[in-house]
Amino acid sequence: MTNAYDDLMAFQRETGALGQIAGRLGWDQETMMPRGAAPQRAEEMAAMEHVLHARRTDPRLGDWLAAINDKTLDQVGQANLRHIRKSYLRNTAIPAKLASELARKTSMAQGIWAEARSKDDFASFAPTLEEIVSLKREEAAALSKGNLYDALLDDYEPDATGDQIAAMFNAMEPRLIALRDKVLGKPEPKSVTGTFDEAKQMKLTRQLAKTFGYDMSRGRVDKAVHPFSSGSGMDVRITTRTSEIDPFNCFYSTIHEVGHACYEQNINDDYLFTPLGSGVSMGVHESQSRIYENQIGRGRAFTSWLFGEMKEAFGDFGIANEDEFYATVNKVHKGYIRTEADEIQYNLHVLLRFGLEKDLMEGKLDVADLEEAWNTRFEQAFGYKVDKASNGVLQDVHWSVGLFGYFPTYSLGNLYAGCLNVAMRGALPDLDTDLAKGDTTAATAWLQENVQQHGGLYKPTDLIAKATGAEPSEAPLMDYLEAKFGEIYDL
Amino acid sequence: MTNAYDDLMAFQRETGALGQIAGRLGWDQETMMPRGAAPQRAEEMAAMEHVLHARRTDPRLGDWLAAINDKTLDQVGQANLRHIRKSYLRNTAIPAKLASELARKTSMAQGIWAEARSKDDFASFAPTLEEIVSLKREEAAALSKGNLYDALLDDYEPDATGDQIAAMFNAMEPRLIALRDKVLGKPEPKSVTGTFDEAKQMKLTRQLAKTFGYDMSRGRVDKAVHPFSSGSGMDVRITTRTSEIDPFNCFYSTIHEVGHACYEQNINDDYLFTPLGSGVSMGVHESQSRIYENQIGRGRAFTSWLFGEMKEAFGDFGIANEDEFYATVNKVHKGYIRTEADEIQYNLHVLLRFGLEKDLMEGKLDVADLEEAWNTRFEQAFGYKVDKASNGVLQDVHWSVGLFGYFPTYSLGNLYAGCLNVAMRGALPDLDTDLAKGDTTAATAWLQENVQQHGGLYKPTDLIAKATGAEPSEAPLMDYLEAKFGEIYDL
Structure with missing residues (x-):
């Protein structure tokens, strides 16, 4: 044996x-x-x-x-x-023939999708997407005798089901819409002004990475077109990007990727190269990047410290004080694009895609009707109409490469981060005093102890339940968002 | 079929x-x-x-x-x-047991060698080296029923034999010693003065790489402790190093590695990933790096251009004119260390090691007598005594990691470069006019056409014979060295 x-x-x-x-x-x-x-x-x-x-x-x-x-x-x-x-x-x-057919089709599809997006022409992509949906349904059927969407979801969020997720997302949606509606009725916070030296951004971004506990002796920070974290164990590297006029793009991309990277760096060394040696699910991974980025990094206490660091690095940049700065980094704004969305509306984007892809996989929606379904749901969620396909159904690469079941993990991550934040703050009542000094040690140590070190040892929901003392639910995230944006926007 | x-x-x-x-x-x-x-x-x-x-x-x-x-x-x-x-x-x-024993022993030996070198104590390394020699002889016997040294040499210089190489090296030795003797009796050329900004060195070194035809869209230049070239085909990267007081270290390391890299970049694309898709032998590889570095890069014509570039980049650095500069980059000096040696004495270093390792493998020399044999031969070749083991028998890592048969390829490369240089200059009578303008196009195109494109298609000596119209011999290299240093040192 x-x-x-x-x-x-x-x-x-x-x-x-x-x-x-x-x-x-x-x-x-x-x-x-x-x-x-x-x-x-x-x-x-x-x-x-x-x-x-x-x-x-x-x-x-x-x-x-x-x-x-x-x-x-x-x-x-x-x-x-x-x-x-x-x-x-x-x-x-998965039969070899199906696997190679999927690889071939999705490889070709990326070019067709990019072309269709550049022309805002969903119809020219629809036949290809139809074939991909059909192949993915075939793949799902090969993987499981149960629900087709659940079969695919399992690759990204093991042991989760679409219906469980839908129940939580459905409870979130009206609260998100109501909050978005109220916030967008208020005056918009100020924006930063001037330009921000990119070498100074990279210097401060490396300092931020270390501040959040990223071990530079087992990692490195480089520039790339898309920020990402890569690797496990002793060699976990991140990338970030810089924009001369938007320093937050660099800083919060870095903090986000540091969340992913610290998860991988902090897994029990004994698990190296084994199935336990990397993050247990996309949702739990995203919970670490999001709690670093949002609940800690965009919190009132930490932003007060960051404001001081940025003033020191860049001089005056049009923001008068800590309160104004807090509002600026948490600005909620209209927009069509998921990747540019704020902490509230990001979830609306995800819920929309989740609902559509679940319906596609379960045979309740045809690709032919996808654009109309997207546009209808978008208007319901966001309050205005999609203007063109590149701002709508064609904006994300995911479906063209066959990623079905991936989208919900983004909001699942936010939801888990909400649960963890409540537990962490319960355990660390004085945390904000530390964060206001730029000291994340207690927070990151709590996350390492309760989440990160375990790698793939527990099932995702068991891990969150063990860390928080309660089954995962959307309530802590929604309570947090309503309280935070209620305060910032004086609702 | x-x-x-x-x-x-x-x-x-x-x-x-x-x-x-x-x-x-x-x-x-x-x-x-x-x-x-x-x-x-x-x-x-x-x-x-x-x-x-x-x-x-x-x-x-x-x-x-x-x-x-x-x-x-x-x-x-x-x-x-x-x-x-x-x-x-x-x-x-090679039996699996022998392979793993060799891997285990050589892995341990590196630490023991480094320790012995730091203490100048050959005796503490000798028992380990004895085991390695014994294992390598076992390996050689498993590989071939013929000469044990030839069996190992074949890994680095396919189809060569130790006796053929010895014949050429034996003909070189007295001419090298006589030349070294005459040159060291003359006044030493001037050295550069001042410090050289390292960023400017890297800028000029990248320009030099392009000047020699290195394709930056399929390569890159980074800094590393040891200069090297890595990869084949469309992704061939080189490294270099900088010293504030010695800019030639950077520039000539780069030109040397560019020779290796251009060989790999210029092999017929059809051979990618096949046995023909990389350089055919260590000796032929070294012929490319050496001809770029020495016959072209340290020639009178090219150095006149480089002198201008360096003056432009660094201002005055203590060298008055092109002739002085030519002598400076070709300075011959006393020293114990192979890697720091000049174009003449480098070969004496190699001949010494080749003779010793051939004798070790053929059972004509015991490890117990190796240090004494080294010291005796060194004094014969260089004219003075070795002062300590770290400057003598312990200076190179090669034998500790089991590399027997590698050393001769360095001088074989010089020898091939000598042959190719004569043929190239015969085909390109006006080459120096180009080189004096920093234009290496004709030279590198000739090498690409006659050597590099073929990859592993021909056997090494056949390749050189095909390119030069004659069997490889030491004579062209020796004629070149005697003429060049005779002129510089006014012999």
Whole structure:
């Protein structure tokens, strides 16, 4: 028994190490790779994926899994087995022909989507999307005998169901709409003025990363077109970007990615290269990036410290005092684009996409009717009409690359962050005194202790329940948003 | 038939792509990797090496090779088969137990060697080196029924023999010693004075790289402790280093690495990821780096242009005119260390090591007598005594990591560069007019056409013979050195 487990884990660790290498190549591609190397890199990545796929479907996995009696293992062993069994079943369930057809179709689809978006022409993308939806439904059916959407969701938020998520999202929606409506009826906070030296932004952004506990000896910060975090364990790198006129883009991207990166850096070292050695779900991952970025980073206490740092770095930038600064970094504004949305409306964007993709997968909505459905729901949620497809149904890349089940994890992350924030503040009543001095140590230590160190040991909702003492719900997030924006906007 | 060849080559290309990934990780480790990531990276590299080793000894290779009739293939196919057959035979010839014992011993030996070097105590390293020599002799015997040194040499300089090399080196030695003796009897050229801004060095070094035809859209230049070139095809990166008081360290390291890098960049694109897709031998590789660095880069014509560029970048640096500058960049000086040696004495360093390691492998010299043999030969070649082991037998890492057969390729590269230089100048009689304007186009195009594009298509000596119209010999290099230093030192 023990022998099969040891063999399995040795094999698994090697696969984990190879997976880290693939991730590092992705980082290189976005930061360092000479542009002329793209065709060669594509072949290198394909070779790496081929090796990884062969390992993930290696028949020896099946033999080892059959030979192991989980009950003889300790908690860590059982958790490893749970992950490995599930991955193996999923990876071997999808017929090779379907997998290659999906890879081929989604690879082609990205160009077609980008072209359609540039022309604001959903009709020219619809036939392609229809094929992708059909293939994803086929994939979902191969993966599970149950609900098709749940089968796909499981890749990003293991053990969650669309209906459970819908119940929480449905409870959020009217409160979000009411709050958005009230806030947008009030005068808009001031904006920053002037230009912000990009080298100084990078200096302050590195300081912010360290302030939030990011270990620079096991990571690095570079510039890239899109901010991201990459890697696990001892080598977790982040990227950020700078804009001369919008310093918050850089600073809050960095804090967000530092949340992701600290989660990966702080997982128990013993789990390195095993299924427990990275964040347990996209939702829990997003809870860490969001609580760093919003509940801590955009809170009244921390922003008072950041205001001082920015004045020191950049001189006067048109904001008179801490209260004004707090309102500026939390500004709520009209807009069509998810990635530019504020803390309230971001969730409205996600709820909209979740509802539509769930309906598509469950056969309740046809691709032919998708644009109209999008536009109708958008007006209901945001109070005004979509002006063009690139601001509407064509704005996100996700569906063109076959990502169905990914969107809800963004708001699930916010929701988990809301739950964790209440528990953390209960445990640390004087936290704001620290944060006002730019000291996040107590907050990040609490998150490390209660969430991050565990990696993939517990199921996502069990982890949140264990950390907070209650089942996850939307109520703490909504209470927090109503209180925060009620105060800022004097509602 | 064709089918087995296609299958073999598809497999081989994937192995090639994975090999490129391993190389890229090595680059990352020396340039970008956070220092705390070292233990994790070691495991990632081990996983990658495990995958590569398994592919290189995969029994399917044997089956495909048995099924293919080489005579049915074209020239490229036959060359591929020649490389693949040879690699497969070598990789499967070494017993797994011996391979792991060698890996274990050489991994431990590096620390023991470094410790011994820091204490100038060869005796504390000798027992370890003795074990390594014994294991390498065992490896050589497994690889070939012939000469043990030749069996190891074949890894770095395929199809060469120690005796052929010895014949050429033996003809070089008295001429090198006589030249060294005469030159060191003359007054030393001036040195540069002042300090050289490191950012300006990096700017000029990137310009130099482009001047020598390095394609920046398929490469990049970074700083690292040791200059190196890494990768093949569309992604060939180099590193350099800077010293505030010695700008030539940066510039000539860069030109040297650009020689290696251009060779890799200029290989026929069709050979990507195949055995023909990288430089054919260490000696031919070194011929490219050396001819860029020395015959072109340290020539009278090119240095006159470089002198102007440096004056423009740094102002006055204590050198009055082009002739003085030419002497400065070609200064010959006493010293114990190979890596700091000039164009003449570098070869004396290599000849010394080659003779010793050949004797060790052939059982003609015991490790117990190695230090004394080194010191005796050093005094014969250089004219003075070694003062301590760190300046003598302990100075190079090579033997501690099991590299036997590597040293001669350095001087073989110089020798090939000497042959190529004569042929190139015969074909391009006005070359110096171009070089004096900083224009290397004709020279690098000639090398691309006659050497670089072919990758691994021809055997090393055939390639040089084809490019120069004569069998490789030491005479052109020695004639060149005697003429060049005779002029500079007024002999």
